Amino acid sequence: MGRVRLGAFYSVLNKLFDLAPPLLIGTAVAIVVEKEDSFVAKLGIEDPARQLTWLAVVTAVIWVAESIFEFLQKIVWRNLAQSVQHELRLDAYRHVQGLEMAFFEDEDTGQLMSVMNDDVNQLERFLDGGANSLIQLLTTVLAIGGIFFWLSPAVAWVAFLPMPFIIWGSILYQRKLQDRYKSVRTAVGELNADLAGNLGGIATIKSYAREEGEAERISARSDAYRTSNRAAITLSSAFSPLIRMFILAGFTATLLIGGNLALEGQLDAGSFSVLVFMTQRLLWPLTGLGETLDLYQRAMASTTRILDLVDRPSKIVGGSTVLGTDAVAGKLEMQGVVFAYPGHAPLFDGLDLTFPARSTTAIVGATGSGKSSITKLLLRFYDPGDGQVSIDGHDLRDLELRSLRRSIGLVSQDVFLFHGTIAANIAYARPDASEADIRQAAAAAELDDWIDTLPDGLQTIVGERGQKLSGGQRQRVSIARAVLKDPPILILDEATSAVDNETEAAIQRSMEHIAEDRTTIVIAHRLSTIRNADKILVLDKGRVVESGQHEELIAAGGLYAQLWAVQTGERPQEVEART
Template structure:
C-alpha cells in the first residue's frame, strides 16, 4: 500500500528493527508537571475545601490525644506517689522533709506534681480523661474516614475527566501522529499511565495532607510542652529534606525511563504477537526473543534503580527518627528529674516525637509514588499537548445530499517539505463513474484517497465536491458521504450483525440482511453456530481472512455512501467470490463516484477512467483499451502480470497457442451465475 502507510517520511524519531522507537523527547520537570496534575482537581475545589476541613479536624483531635493521655499518666503516677506519702501530711510538708534529707531532685519532681499525700489514684478523674480520649480518637477516625471518602470521589472524577480528555484528544490528532507513534506506545499512555496517575493521586494526596497537618499540629504541641525538646526534634526536618531531594533527583529520571521503557516493551509485545505467524514463518524467533530480552532488561534496570533509590528514603527517615527518640528520652528524663516537666508530659512528648517523625517518613516513602505518578503524567500531558488537526470551519459549508461529483483542481501535497509527492494534480470524477488508480508501490495511490477523506489536507489547490471545497466542509460531513473498504480488515469484538451495522447503526434487520446478501456474507453466515449473532473477538479469528473482508464490504454496502473507495478490497477473497462481489459492487456504484485502487489490473478493465500514477503524478489516463493502445506505463504494468504465466508455459514446453482476449467481467459473471444455478439444480 502506498501513501501515508509510508509516513516514516514524517517520522521525527529514529526507528530500529520492526519499527521500534529509538529516541524520544526530553521529559518535563517534576514541578510544572506536578502543578499541572493538581490542576486537574480544580473543578472540585469546594469538595477539596471540605476535605481540608475534615483533615484539620481529624489531625487536631489526633494531636490532642497524646496530651490527654499524658494527663491520665500524671493522675496515675501522682496517685501512686501519694500512696507512698504519710496520710494527713500536706504536699509542702513532704517536699520540705525531702529537702531537709538532701533529696533535692525528688523534691523538685514531687513539686511539679499535683497530689494529696495518702489519697491514692483519683479513678473518677481518670475515667473522665479516658472517656474524653476515646471520644477524641473516635471522632478523629470519623473525620479521617470522611475526608478519605470524599477525596476518593474527587480523584476518580478527575481521572474520569482525564480519560475523556485523552479520548477526545486521540480523535483530534492528525493521521500523521498515528503514522509515527506505535500503537503499543499509545495504548500504554492511554491505559497504564492514566491508571498509574489515578493510583498515585489516590494513595498520596490524602496522606500528604494528613502528614503535613500532623507535622504542623504536633510541632505546635511540642513547643507548648517543651521548647528545648521541640528544637531537638526539629533536627529531623533539614535532614529529611536533604535526603529526599538528593534521592528524588536521581530516582525521578529512572521513573521517567521506567514508564518510557514500559511503553516501548508494550509496543514490542503488541507488534510481535499481532505478527506472530510471520515471525514463525521467517524464523525470526531468536531475534525477537533477543530484542524482547534486551528491552525487558532495560525495564528491569530502570525499575529496580527507581524503586531501590526511592525505597532508601523510608529506612533513612526511620533511622533519624530513632536517634531523635533516644535524644528526647534522655533529655526528657533529665527534665523530669529536675522537676521541669511532668512524667506525663514526657510520655506525651515521646508520642509526639513518633507522630512527628512518622509523617516525615511517610512523606519520604511517598516520594517514589509521586515521582512515578508525575512521570506518567508527563507522558500523558505530552499526548494532550500534541499538535491537533486543523479545526473545521465555523460555520462550515455543506454539499447537496446527492453530491458525488469530485474534482481535483491543481492539487499539490507532500509529507515532508523536501520530498515532493503530488504536484499540480487535476482530475474529475463524474457521478456514477468508476475511477481506477494504478501504479507502482509508492506512486501516491493511497495518498490520493487520504486527501479525499481529509486524513491529510492538501498543501495547494483544492478538492471540490459538487463545487464545494472539501476543506470548507466538516470532516464528519465529508466522511459520512464516503464508504471505504481497505485491504486490511478491521472488525471489533461483537456479533457479525453489529459489525455490519457499524456502517449505519440505525439500520433495520432487513437492511442488514440485504447488505450481507449483496456482499455474499449470507452465504457463509448460516453455517456458523449462531448465524448473525456469532460473536467475534477483536481479531475475528473465527472467520477466515476472506470472510472478514466480506463483512467489511457488507458494512460499506449498508452505509450507502455517495462516494465509494475500494483499496484492494477484494484481494483476500477467492477469484469466483471476487467476480460475484464485483457484480454487486457495480450495482452499488450506480449514481455514485467510486475510486478503486488496484494492483491486479484485470479487476479494473471496466472502469470508466483509469489513472496511472508515478511519483505522485498522473502520467496516463483513459479507458483500459485506450491505455493498452498507447503502449505506455499501463501497457507495461498490464503485460508484466502475464509474463510470469507465459514463462512458466515455456519452461514446461507447452505448445504456444494464440491466447484469446481476456473475457469481460460481464461474461465471467454470467458464467459464474450459470455455475451457481447448475449447482442449485
C-alpha cells in the same frame, strides 16, 4: 476542586483525631499521679475514678470519630483518583483520535498504550494514597508543633531540630529521583511497544520460527526496564534508613532534656509522657515520606508524558462548514496538488484530477504510483503542500471533518474488524441500525447465505481484527459496512487484491450493485475488476499518463495495455478483435 477540598478536610480531621491518643495517655498518667490536682480536676471533675470514667468516654468518642473520618477520606480520595484517572485517560484518547494519520505512522502503538494506560495508572496510585499522606504529614507537624510549644518550648526546638535536615534531604532525593523515573517510564514504554508489536505479529513470528529470538529481544527490553527501576529503587530505598537517624537524634534529645526537666520539677509527668509519645508521632511518619515521594516522582514522570501527548497539536484541523450528506452531489476535484510524505521526495507535483458525480472512476498503476495516496487526500488524512482538494466546490480544509468523512465510505484492502459480532461490525457506522437493515446490507455484500450457515448467525464473534474469518469474508463484511453507511461517495481501495477468483467475482457483483447512483472511485490492481468503469485513470510516478475507457486504453497500446497484457497474457490486437 470541591472534592479535593473535601478530601483534604477529612484528611486533616482524621489526623487530628489520630493524634489524640498520646494526649489521652498523658491525661491518664496525670490523673493517676496527681489525682485531685490533675488537668481534668480543673474542669470540675474532682473524683479520680470519675475522671477516668470521663476519659474513657472521651477516648471512645475520639476513636469512633477517627475511624469515621478515615473512612470518609479514603472514600473521597480513592473515588477522586478513579475519576481523575478516567477523565485523563479519556481526554488523552480523545486527543489522540483527533491527531493526523502521519502521527500514527510515526508513533509506536505500544508507546501510546503505555501513556494512556500505565502512566495514567501511576497518577491514580499517587492520588489514591500519596496526596492524603502529604496532607496528614503537614497536619501532624503543625498540630504537634503547637502542642510542644504549649507544653514546653524548651523541648519543642529539640524535637523539631531534625526537620530542616529531613526537608533538605527530601528535596535532594526528589531531584535525583525525577531523572531516574523518566528513564523508567521511557523503558517501560519501549517494552510495551515491543510486546504489542509481537502479539500483533504472532503469525509471522511462528511462521519464521522466531519464538526464541523474539523472547531474547523481549528479555533484553525487560532487563533494561529492570535496570532502570533498580537505579531508582536503590536511591528511594536509602531514604527511610537515613531519615531514621535524624529521628533517633530528635527522639533521644527529647527523652533526655524532657526527662531532666521532669526530674527537676519544671515539667509534670503527664506533659512529659505526652512529649515522649508526640515526638515519636511527629518524626516517625517522616519515614514514610520516602515512599510518598517515590509515588510522587513516578506520578510526575508519568504526568509529563501524558501532558506532552495531550499538548501535541493536530496538523489536520477541521473547518466550520458542515457538509450535509443528503445534499452531496459527489463531484471531487484535485487542482494543482503538490504532496510529499515527510522525509520523502514529492509524490504529486501539480496533479489535476476530476471525479464526476454519480459515476465510477477507476485508478490503476504500478505500486508506488500514488493510487492509495489519492484516497488519503480525499479523506483528508493528509493535506496537500499546495493546491486544493474539493468536494462539490468546497475546499476540504473548510469542511467539518466528521461531516466530510460521513460522506465517504471506504473499503480498503487492509480490512479492520473489531472484536465483536458480525452484526456489530456491519453496523459500525450506524450502531442504531435495525437487524433488517443489517441483513439487507449483508445480502448486498453476498454474505447472507454464509451467515445463515453459522450457528450464531449475525451474533457470531469475529475475533480480534476478524481473525476467525477468511480474507474474503472479512472483505465482504467491510463492503456490507459501507453499504449500511450508504454514503454519497464510495472509495474501493484494492478491495479484491487478496481474495480468490470466486470471492473476487462475488465482491465484484456487490461493488457493481452498491456503486449505483453514487460517486465511486475504484483503486485496483486487478484490471478485470474495473473494465466497466465510466473512466479509467492510469497513474505513473504521481502523474496521470492515460485516461479513458477500457477499450480505448487497450486500443491506445500504452501503459494500460501493457498492464493488461501482463495480467491476462492477451495482446492488444487480440482484445481489439474480440471487442
